[in-house]
Amino acid sequence: MSDEPVLQVDGVSKSFGPVEVLSNVSMSVPSGAVVAVIGPNGSGKTTLIRTLVGDLRPTTGVISYVGPDTDRPIGYLPQEPTFRPGFTAAETMAFYSSLIDGRDPEPLLERVGLGAAADRNVEALSGGMRQLLGIAQATIGDPPLIVLDEPASGLDPNMSESVFETAAEMAGSGTTVLLSSHDLALVEATADTVVVLDRGSVAAAGPLSQLRERFGTDSLRGVLNAVVSDTEAVAVVGGSR
Amino acid sequence: MSRGRVFGAVAWREVSTVVRTRSYLLLTVGLLAVFVGTLRAGGGLEGGYVPTAVDLLLPLELLVPLVAVALGYRAFGGDNDDRPVLLTYPVSKRSLVAGVFLGRLVGLAGIVGAPLAAVGVVVSRVGGHESRVFATHGGVDSPVLFVRFLALTICFGAVVLAMAMAASVLVRAGRAALAAALAVLVGVVAGGDLLALVGLTTGAVGDSLLGTALAASPNAAYRGLVLETVVGVATDRGAAIDVSAAVAGLAGWLLASLGAVVVSIDRRPLAGLRSGVGELSARVADALDR
Numbered sequence: 001m002s003d004e005p006v007l008q009v010d011g012v013s014k015s016f017g018p019v020e021v022l023s024n025v026s027m028s029v030p031s032g033a034v035v036a037v038i039g040p041n042g043s044g045k046t047t048l049i050r051t052l053v054g055d056l057r058p059t060t061g062v063i064s065y066v067g068p069d070t071d072r073p074i075g076y077l078p079q080e081p082t083f084r085p086g087f088t089a090a091e092t093m094a095f096y097s098s099l100i101d102g103r104d105p106e107p108l109l110e111r112v113g114l115g116a117a118a119d120r121n122v123e124a125l126s127g128g129m130r131q132l133l134g135i136a137q138a139t140i141g142d143p144p145l146i147v148l149d150e151p152a153s154g155l156d157p158n159m160s161e162s163v164f165e166t167a168a169e170m171a172g173s174g175t176t177v178l179l180s181s182h183d184l185a186l187v188e189a190t191a192d193t194v195v196v197l198d199r200g201s202v203a204a205a206g207p208l209s210q211l212r213e214r215f216g217t218d219s220l221r222g223v224l225n226a227v228v229s230d231t232e233a234v235a236v237v238g239g240s241r
Numbered sequence: 242m243s244r245g246r247v248f249g250a251v252a253w254r255e256v257s258t259v260v261r262t263r264s265y266l267l268l269t270v271g272l273l274a275v276f277v278g279t280l281r282a283g284g285g286l287e288g289g290y291v292p293t294a295v296d297l298l299l300p301l302e303l304l305v306p307l308v309a310v311a312l313g314y315r316a317f318g319g320d321n322d323d324r325p326v327l328l329t330y331p332v333s334k335r336s337l338v339a340g341v342f343l344g345r346l347v348g349l350a351g352i353v354g355a356p357l358a359a360v361g362v363v364v365s366r367v368g369g370h371e372s373r374v375f376a377t378h379g380g381v382d383s384p385v386l387f388v389r390f391l392a393l394t395i396c397f398g399a400v401v402l403a404m405a406m407a408a409s410v411l412v413r414a415g416r417a418a419l420a421a422a423l424a425v426l427v428g429v430v431a432g433g434d435l436l437a438l439v440g441l442t443t444g445a446v447g448d449s450l451l452g453t454a455l456a457a458s459p460n461a462a463y464r465g466l467v468l469e470t471v472v473g474v475a476t477d478r479g480a481a482i483d484v485s486a487a488v489a490g491l492a493g494w495l496l497a498s499l500g501a502v503v504v505s506i507d508r509r510p511l512a513g514l515r516s517g518v519g520e521l522s523a524r525v526a527d528a529l530d531r
Contacts, residue, residue: 054507055325076329082320084254086261098250099330123320137326 005066006031006145006176007052012061014044014051021047023200024061029178029193031067031144034171036187037180038220039197040228045180046079048197049149052178065145067176071100072141079149081134083122089133090118093140100141108136111166113159127154135163139170146170148179152186164190188220196227203227248336248343255344258321259312265352268308273356275300280360286367290387293364294471297357301394302460306401306429308352312345313405314422317506324506334506338499342403349398354391361387390471397463400491401429403498404459410505433458456486459494466491 007029014022022044029035037045050056052063053076065073083092093105109118112132117125125133131154138146148167152160164186167177171192181187187194194211196204204211204227212218215226259265276297280286285296315321327337365384408421437454440446446454455461465482 050325053325053329055328071331072329074329076326078325081326082323084258084323085320086258087254095250095254096326096330099247099327099332141330143329 004031005029007178008062008064008066009052010062010064012048012051012058012063014047014056015059020059021200022051022058025197025200025202026061027195027202027205029145029176031176032171032174033176033192034167034190035176035178035193035195036191037178037195037197038182038184038187038224039203040224043197043228044200045197046149047200049147049178049180050078053147067144070141070144072143073145075138075140075143075146077131077134077138077146077148077151079153081130081137083130083133085123086121088119088121089114089125089129092122092133093136096137096140105136105140108139109133111139112136113162128156128159131155132159132163135166142175144174145176145178148177150180150182152181152183160186184220184224194220194223196224198228247330247332248340251332251337251340252344252347255316255341256347259345259348259351265312265348268311269352269355272304272308272353273359275304276356276360286360286364289382290361290364290384290390291382291472293360294387294390294467297360298464298467301353301397302464303430305353305394305398305463306426306460308349309398309401310405310422310426312349312352313402314409314418314425316341316345316406317409317502318418328507334503338406338502338506342406342499342502345406346395346399346402349402350395353398354395357391357394361391386471386474390467393463393466393470396491397459400459400495400498401425403495403502404429407498407501407505410502429459433461437461452483453486456483456490457493459491462487462490 005028009025009027009029012022012025013020025048037048039045047056051058053074054063055076055078067073084095087095089109090106093109097103097105106115106118109115112135114129114132114136117129122130122133131151135148135151138148146167151163151167155163160183164183167179168190171177188208191208193206194204194208195202196211204214204223206214208220211220211223215223217223217226279300280293280296283292283296285293317324324337361384364387404425405422408425409418412418412421433455437446437451437458440454441451452465455465462482465487466484469482469484469487
């Protein structure tokens with residue numbers, strides 16, 4: 001991890017009609033780190049991630065990519081990745097690869113454990129395998145920042161662990177990985193920096209050790225419980241409508 | 242990565258999608274069956290290319306929009322919607338829209354053009370003496386006129402395809418997108434003619450403006466161009482429509498629709514309009530369900 005940021009977020013808010021989902025979010029994403037965004041359901045994690053990758057335009061505020069100049073600055077795994085039916089996993093990867101450098105995507109499939117399923121049609125892949133294909137897709141072109149929205153969703157515990165290990169390896173080789181997850185144990189084991197969202201705002205952010213010290217707890221769950229106002233109910237921002 | 246290569250990759254994926262979707266193959270077979278049935282009833286085959294075109298004109302005014310909407314309304318919806326991911330690649334909005342449009346247009350040309358070409362081959366075998374002559378002068382039936390008819394049909398399909406794609410982008414939710422696509426279909430097939438008729442009966446459109454008013458409707462423009470540049474050439478009876486106005490009308494719909502797709506593709510502008518159209522379409526869908 002280096003002190004140089006790869007992404008700078010300044011005062012970002014996002015509203016859908018009258019509902020403000022993100023409120024004045026500011027953060028810096030350090031390069032070569034695993035940054036985890038955590039928070040209860042409805043706290044705005046996916047909206048923040050979609051805004052960071054450019055899928056949503058912030059209502060106010062600025063997001064600046066300040067990493068190395070490259071053809072694909074940000075790789076992205078959406079929360080629910082979609083793939084064109086009728087194409088195999090290898091063909092799907094080859095298509096995305098052809099948009100960048102046309103390199104053989106087979107090693108990327110091997111890295112996420114999908115080598116044996118390369119010739120299987122995407123609609124015949126299980127939910128977890130689709131998730132892995134989405135992760136492989138996010139790494140095409142070696143983007144300096146890879147954003148994964150709940151990468152462990154639908155994966156068994158071993159595969160979830162493998163995904164987080166892969167994220168850590170990528171960070172070790174200089175790639176920044178920003179991910180959201182509800183699996184606090186894996187986040188705790190992998191993340192260098194944690195951003196806790198609560199009702200659309202950054203409730204706490206920083207290196208894990210600092211957060212533990214600051215909130216006088218020895219676990220990430222303790223940090224989350226200390227900063228989130230109500231851990232029993234889904235956060236509904238902007239009222240009932 | 243050049244724009245050309247990105248465009249080519251996107252277009253090729255669309256062509257592959259159409260080729261791999263069996264229902265589109267069935268659509269081609271279905272169209273051929275309709276053409277054969279229509280021509281057997283109308284007797285156009287033996288008459289030559291122009292009578293064949295005349296027999297097929299009316300069914301094509303309905304079937305071409307149907308195929309175009311089938312190809313276009315999910316171009317950016319459902320499992321085909323990977324825009325959030327694609328926009329993280331060096332893919333410009335224009336390259337993406339142009340690639341998707343051209344790829345699907347190639348599919349449309351195959352679905353509609355293949356059975357029409359097959360009909361043309363049959364006419365060359367069973368048609369009259371004139372059907373075997375490549376005429377260079379007006380007043381004679383000719384394969385050239387049938388090729389012109391086929392080209393106009395594909396152009397008409399391109400316009401409706403672009404309109405359906407615009408509906409697909411503006412209204413993304415599944416059921417609302419279907420309702421919007423149906424609205425495009427009904428609007429193209431009947432809307433323009435009905436508006437012109439209403440304008441004529443209420444006096445809003447005078448006789449002198451009728452040709453121009455019809456040119457603003459895609460299917461009326463297509464019909465008029467076929468009557469003017471295919472049937473009219475062979476029969477020496479033209480003046481069905483103002484040709485330049487009809488061409489401008491079709492080009493206007495095409496460019497406006499593709500422009501709407503380019504502007505809306507990254508889900509940023511027109512958000513309010515999109516939600517409004519979505520709400521309206523959902524209400525239409527609800528009304529249809531009842």
